[in-house]
Amino acid sequence: QVQLVESGGGLVQAGGSLRLSCAASGRTFSLYGMGWFRQAPGQDREFVAAIRWSTGYENYADSVKGRFTISREYAKNTGYLQMDSLKLEDTAVYYCAAARDWRQFLGSVDDYDYWGQGTQVTVSS
Secondary structure, three states: OEEEEEEOOEEEEOOOOEEEEEEEEEOHHHOOEEEEEEEOOOOOOEEEEEEEOOOOOEEEOOOOOOOEEEEEEHHHOEEEEEEOOOOHHHOEEEEEEEEOOOOOOOOOHHHOOEEOOOEEEEEEO
């Protein structure tokens, strides 16, 4: 089992920045990848970004490409999502997730085995 705990959410003005963290514990040696998703009220949970735990390879949703950066600190079993140039439409609950096994894109909710509890990000005008 792997446990995930997010932190770093909050209220920020449009154009500002936030960094989310996701601390993993438990059987972290078995992880293949980590991803970030978000869910706005009344919307489906949507993919934001993913990273392969061992290689560091990244992929992003088009809506955040160039503004968000995913990274991981391998020795600390912690993943990060740096969010810059935030927009009103980035407001959502952000979830980190971890995948045990190989997946080609890590872009779907079904690709992941473990989920954090979520952290609220609110962007104001």
